[in-house]
Amino acid sequence: MHASHRLSLLGFLVTATPAASDPQSFGGWFDARVKAEKVVVRERFQLDLDGDGREDDVVCYVFETPREWVTTAPVILVGLATGERFALRGQGLGPGFVECPTAPLATAEEQLKTLQVGMSAPTGFRAEASLRFDRKGPLLTRSRTQDQHHLRTVDLVLQDAEFISFESLNATPTDGGDIDSAQESPPVRSAAMLASGTKVPAPPAPVWPSWGQKDWDGFADANLKVQWLRKGDAVTLIATLRDDHPVPAADARVKAILVADHLELWWREWKAGSSRPVRLGVARTADGKPVTAWFQPPGREDTPLPPVRWPAPDRLEVDLPLNWILTRPLTPAATLPSFLEPPSERTDLTVAFSDSDGKGPETLLSTTQSRPDGETFSLLFIAEPECPHPRLSKRVLQWVPVGQGTTLRELVW
Numbered sequence: 356m357h358a359s360h361r362l363s364l365l366g367f368l369v370t371a372t373p374a375a376s377d378p379q380s381f382g383g384w385f386d387a388r389v390k391a392e393k394v395v396v397r398e399r400f401q402l403d404l405d406g407d408g409r410e411d412d413v414v415c416y417v418f419e420t421p422r423e424w425v426t427t428a429p430v431i432l433v434g435l436a437t438g439e440r441f442a443l444r445g446q447g448l449g450p451g452f453v454e455c456p457t458a459p460l461a462t463a464e465e466q467l468k469t470l471q472v473g474m475s476a477p478t479g480f481r482a483e484a485s486l487r488f489d490r491k492g493p494l495l496t497r498s499r500t501q502d503q504h505h506l507r508t509v510d511l512v513l514q515d516a517e518f519i520s521f522e523s524l525n526a527t528p529t530d531g532g533d534i535d536s537a538q539e540s541p542p543v544r545s546a547a548m549l550a551s552g553t554k555v556p557a558p559p560a561p562v563w564p565s566w567g568q569k570d571w572d573g574f575a576d577a578n579l580k581v582q583w584l585r586k587g588d589a590v591t592l593i594a595t596l597r598d599d600h601p602v603p604a605a606d607a608r609v610k611a612i613l614v615a616d617h618l619e620l621w622w623r624e625w626k627a628g629s630s631r632p633v634r635l636g637v638a639r640t641a642d643g644k645p646v647t648a649w650f651q652p653p654g655r656e657d658t659p660l661p662p663v664r665w666p667a668p669d670r671l672e673v674d675l676p677l678n679w680i681l682t683r684p685l686t687p688a689a690t691l692p693s694f695l696e697p698p699s700e701r702t703d704l705t706v707a708f709s710d711s712d713g714k715g716p717e718t719l720l721s722t723t724q725s726r727p728d729g730e731t732f733s734l735l736f737i738a739e740p741e742c743p744h745p746r747l748s749k750r751v752l753q754w755v756p757v758g759q760g761t762t763l764r765e766l767v768w
Contacts, residue, residue: 562722
């Protein structure tokens with residue numbers, strides 16, 4: 356009886372003991388900090404930024420200084436529904452400070468919901484970035500930079516890049532930031548290919564007939580679809596080829612591959628601050644055997660040919676180690692060449708399909724509008740493992756994770 360009484364008492368105590376409290380919601384935490392620190396909230400809205408179907412919080416705030424109409428630089432806070440929080444502030448996209456984003460229009464339809472972050476400077480510089488988020492921080496999906504000399508746009512959803520120079524025609528942006536169409540130089544377009552870190556490749560990147568257009572009857576005549584996947588410290592090219600009259604290679608000799616239907620991969624090899632082009636050719640014999648050759652070999656003489664597979668007559672896969680194609684060693688401590696945070700990467704690389712008539716190339720389809728020549732390249736963006744898009748560098752917008760005990764004042768840049 357005494358034992359039963361003790362068990363009943365123990366059960367009461369266990370029941371009466373309060374459970375550990377859940378972490379404070381972003382809204383509750385932010386409202387408490389606003390009240391305690393007297394900040395001015397410029398923007399506040401919700402948007403699903405990580406694709407989990409739940410709305411995430413976005414706020415932008417400033418502190419007023421003692422002088423009238425003067426404020427601190429804005430700070431953007433993103434609070435994911437999963438509990439992670441991040442602050443974006445300061446500089447990083449260029450010589451200007453971050454601006455408060457605005458809520459997207461209710462009628463706006465995008466393939467992906469993204470946070471649009473911009474900054475500008477009195478010099479005429481303007482930059483914008485479109486960001487997704489995961490539990491580790493912001494991911495880059497689009498960037499646009501403009502100054503008095505150039506306009507560059509990179510869209511990793513459409514996998515398209517465009518570059519316009521104002522210098523050759525002495526063109527300048529109008530007051531609204533647009534270019535007078537009468538002065539606009541022809542845009543230079545290329546693919547901005549995306550190597551996903553997930554198990555699902557991004558959709559095919561755009562290609563253009565870069566040579567032999569007069570002999571090309573459209574994509575039913577010859578076509579190239581280019582997709583990429585990241586696999587650890589390597590990337591895999593998945594190329595789908597269409598040809599109405601296939602011409603196989605007789606053997607693995609360079610000449611035999613050049614006169615056959617074949618795929619070419621071009622990239623830069625860097626040494627002591629200068630680069631040289633590397634060019635790889637891949638074809639298939641009549642019995643389905645893959646054959647490869649260096650058209651322009653790497654500087655290292657003992658570099659082996661990469662693994663190549665033809666899992667189907669119209670599908671080719673090539674594995675490339677990252678240390679072959681990157682412009683710097685694959686080390687997180689190295690100097691960043693772009694807006695990306697290692698192990699996300701960006702490099703120059705072009706893919707081309709040479710459609711042959713049996714005597715030599717007839718048409719060339721490539722990820723650049725101009726014929727590959729070792730000087731002009733398309734771009735390859737490489738996401739870190741498990742990520743669909745590359746991660747934004749911490750130097751860009753000086754973004755940092757935000758803890759439960761962080762004050763709003765200490766996030767001001």
